[in-house]
Amino acid sequence: QVQLVESGGGLVQAGDSLRLSCAVSGRPLNTYGLGWFRRPPGQDRAFVAGILWSGSGTDIDESVRGRFTIAIDNAKNTLYLQMNNLRPEDTGIYYCAVDRERVGFLPFQYEFWGQGTQVVVSS
Numbered sequence: 001q002v003q004l005v006e007s008g009g010g011l012v013q014a015g016d017s018l019r020l021s022c023a024v025s026g027r028p029l030n031t032y033g034l035g036w037f038r039r040p041p042g043q044d045r046a047f048v049a050g051i052l053w054s055g056s057g058t059d060i061d062e063s064v065r066g067r068f069t070i071a072i073d074n075a076k077n078t079l080y081l082q083m084n085n086l087r088p089e090d091t092g093i094y095y096c097a098v099d100r101e102r103v104g105f106l107p108f109q110y111e112f113w114g115q116g117t118q119v120v121v122s123s
Helices: none
Strands: 002-007 010-013 018-026 033-039 046-052 068-073 078-083 092-099 117-122
Touching: 002 092, 018 033, 018 092, 018 117, 033 078, 046 068, 046 078, 078 092
Parallel strands: 010 117
Antiparallel strands: 002 018, 018 078, 033 046, 033 092, 068 078, 092 117
């Protein structure tokens, strides 16, 4: 069993930065994939970035590539999403999740989810 708690969301202006954190409890294995998803208003959840618990195998969606980075601190059992040069279209609820087999790109591949943290980017 894995529990996830996101934090770090907020209201910012376009061009600002935020760092989201996801505290992971339980006993993840190195083969587990951790992903960040976001749900824009009125839309489905979509993949943003992912990384293996071992710290390798990162993937970044092309919509945020060059602006967002994903990292993991195994000593702190914490996953991060650094978001720079934020745009209004980045607005949404951001979730972290665990895929026990891979870094998947689809929500159904992820078994464990946090409650989400809200990010609002004003223009």
